[in-house]
Amino acid sequence: MIKVAIAGLGNVASMLIQGIEYYKQRGENYYEGLITPVIGKYKITDIEVVAAFDISKNKVGKDITEAIFEKPNITPKIVNMEKKGVKVSPGPVLDGVAPHMIDVFNPVDDAKIENVIQELKDSKTEILINLLPVGSERASRTYARAALEANVAFINAIPVFIASDPKKEFPTLFQKKNLPLAGDDIKGQVGATILHRTLTSLFRLRGVKVEETYQLNVGGNTDFLNMKTEERLYTKRISKTKAVTSTLENDYLEREGRIRIGPSDYIPFLGNTKVAYIYTKGSGFAGMPVKVEAMLEVDDKSNAAAVLVDAIRGVKVALDRGIGGPLVELSAFYFKHPPIQAKDDEEAYRWFRKFIEM
Template identity: 40%
Template sequence: MQGSKKNIRVAILGIGNCCSSLYQGLHFYKNNTECTGLMKKDIGGYLVENVEVVLAFDVDKRKVGKPLKYAIVEKPNCTPLFLSMEKMEDGPIVKMGTIMDGVCEITNSNTSNFSPDETFILSDEPEIKKEEMVSLLIDNKIDILINYLPVGSQKATEYYAECCIESKTSFLNCIPVFIASDPSWEQKFVDANIPIIGDDMKSQFGASVLSQMIQELAILRGHKVKCHIQRNIGGNTDFLNMTDKSRVQSKKISKENVLTSQDKINNVSSNTFFHAGPSEYIAYYKDNKIANFHVELEGFMGSPVVLDAQLSVYDSPNSAGVVIDAIRYLKVARELGLRGSLRGPSSFTQKSPPVQQTLANSIQECNDLANRKINDTLKPQTQHYIVAQNLNKN
């Protein structure tokens, strides 16, 4: 397919490292014949250059009121610039969002023992009201609202999800607050005829997708997995936020969903020891994440197999490489009249989708959507359905 002349109009919640990498990437690949690092150049006729950031929201005084281009390099952001500033458009002026539970004591500079360069300095601008947010989404013809709020932002995420429902805006939920995977929430989006993708973004070549493939490969090759341990260290605000144990539980659940799902998909009953989650915050690492894997297997005749491995990645570009595709899947789904949580794209791009799939099955559904083909799995989502009775049984 050739690129579309229409733009995909997006709004972004949380102008942190992930937003920085996404915004850089939009300009890096714009009119660039070099596609290394992209999973798909064309999705349903949409190229990367068709994605336009129209609205941006944050609560840090160093970002609110500034053009997006300049906000993405403000502290506490620490991801590298892979593109020079002069090659990026100014972008929209960052507006004040709502705080609610988006900032905890550890990441609030007023209450934290960490430096202001590592934490949020809250803006004293008035927080956005729900009716104002809904109006902005409608008036600016926003197709997709991307949720990059900190892990643990339950109330704030639900607030913005409601704004999407009222404004008929698709929701791309990149954090482990369970919306797309919650039947009651999905039903609200079905009733509003809106497609969504979630929950908790699964990086392009990150710890979760590697653990998924290791687990899937071991099972397919006839091995019993005795234990699968994944430990992560990082130095960005995401890792600092997750040192608050009250906020990290949903992340641990989400990461372990990736591991346990492969057993369920393959009907494997086992007493495997699973552990996956953020382990430590070390500021020195900044946006560089170090993931360590320890997997113990039983192979032929019970012979032991042990895998120890380490992965080093920049966390935020790794996420942007997935989000740039999820945006386009959602836009195509909107045009095809799909509604509710997109099964294949959610499974391919997120840790906690409504239905876990094998990598091959999720890729097939993504490919069909990229070619604007409504397959048998997608067909029920062209009509109104009751979530609890239908798709979640698939």
């Protein structure tokens, strides 16, 4: 089994936990809907959640199979589950709750990170997944340090730059302890970022210069409500923007202010449905204009969970092989802001396959 812990038991965690159970109930050879059926020797049915941390009074102390349906979560029940015997432990609040989200999250009194470290050790966690709200800079780094102290690998699924830390603090620390580090900011299975990257890559491949582009996203869950505050969006915009501009020859779009990407609004009735509007305009043969407009509608949380189950298994392969530090190849394929960006997702996939098959 692959023993994982989750920091932040929100809607993505709900879909991840339910999704693992969904595939277990259908048998280990049922692969429909998965990106990669087997990674190394591991299937999705090998994943087991052994610990969870949250700051909401609605969830702390409850079994994870119950906590994932507590408010403000809105992910629907897709499978019946028996209790797992894994209770949600309180985590440190720090900057994990925006001022306008206090009433929504109903936070506990701040917990000590030492308790988190001990729980990781007691549960024999191998991989800690960071699923805190966007903008949780201090809290994310605190959990990363807890992973180091507990000697567990770390997957950073949100746009806080840990694996891609420009100062190399965390990459160096995880390398020294020979612990795998994957991130940052999880892509979707078929999400707005990967669709946008595909369009700009196509323009480049076919000799069309991208002149301007935008991506507007709306949704109705707490993720979008949390991101109504622009201060919490700073790294999110960087992450999504760099994921797209990395497919082009240089950063002229950013220099000239011809690109805008990021969450645009919170629309409650959309629930977990994310709607993305993508516009790309370029100039082709003899300077003639080319314009593409696309709309994508997806279940935001299943989109993320589909990628996480691959990332978990890839990190476990690294653990088995004694590989520590940032997992460059895996991160390039599964995350928006990896330590090193591939030129396009086909190249990133080749890197990932090479890593798995080495």
